[in-house]
Amino acid sequence: MILPIVAFGDPVLKKKAVDITKDYPGLSQFIANMFDTMKNAKGVGLAAPQVGVSIRLFIIDASPYAADEDDDDEDDETAELKDFRKIFINARILEEDGTKWKFNEGCLSIPTIREDVERKPDLRIKYMDENFVEQEETYSGVRARIIQHEYDHIDGILFTDRINPLRKQLLKRKLTDISKGIVDVSYKMKFPLKK
Numbered sequence: 001m002i003l004p005i006v007a008f009g010d011p012v013l014k015k016k017a018v019d020i021t022k023d024y025p026g027l028s029q030f031i032a033n034m035f036d037t038m039k040n041a042k043g044v045g046l047a048a049p050q051v052g053v054s055i056r057l058f059i060i061d062a063s064p065y066a067a068d069e070d071d072d073d074e075d076d077e078t079a080e081l082k083d084f085r086k087i088f089i090n091a092r093i094l095e096e097d098g099t100k101w102k103f104n105e106g107c108l109s110i111p112t113i114r115e116d117v118e119r120k121p122d123l124r125i126k127y128m129d130e131n132f133v134e135q136e137e138t139y140s141g142v143r144a145r146i147i148q149h150e151y152d153h154i155d156g157i158l159f160t161d162r163i164n165p166l167r168k169q170l171l172k173r174k175l176t177d178i179s180k181g182i183v184d185v186s187y188k189m190k191f192p193l194k195k
Contacts, residue, residue: 003037003051004190008110009179017054017154019090022132031087034059041187043108045146047153050109058150061085084143091127093151096120103145105159111185115163119148
């Protein structure tokens with residue numbers, strides 16, 4: 001089932017999400033719904049707060065990102081992204097390392113806006129998988145970037161919180177319009193200020 005994606009301005013996007021246990025009601029169906037929702041919106045990641053549920057859960061399927069890359073020019077990272085599909089429950093980033101690098105990010109909760117965001121290129125993360133088996137892994141490059149973006153959502157942080165304050169001020173009207181539903185979007189959304 002496709003769920004509505006919560007738009008910028010909804011308080012759930014600014015809340016720090018809570019851990020869950022393996023007996024969380026309807027968890028496997030909720031995860032399936034999140035994958036349906038993300039695929040429908042042509043996203044590569046989706047966090048539970050983005051569909052209005054403030055729990056520490058996010059999913060990733062980077063295959064659409066890899067498909068956008070030129071097939072004749074495939075590198076190792078593009079190949080890794082094709083198979084990068086994961087579920088992260090109760091995640092904790094243990095370490096981020098390296099020299100910060102800029103990358104143009106967007107967000108399903110903030111449609112039509114893309115901005116360069118600086119993040120460190122390497123991370124180590126601990127999380128529970130969909131079977132509640134604890135995992136600890138390291139990621140780098142674009143895979144780390146996608147994780148960091150989704151991880152921010154479960155901590156109540158949006159990518160617009162990480163951009164230059166002057167740039168954010170220039171986007172203020174666009175962000176308000178998104179909250180009101182004054183935006184052209186091809187997927188189902190819930191707008192906090194829509195009358």
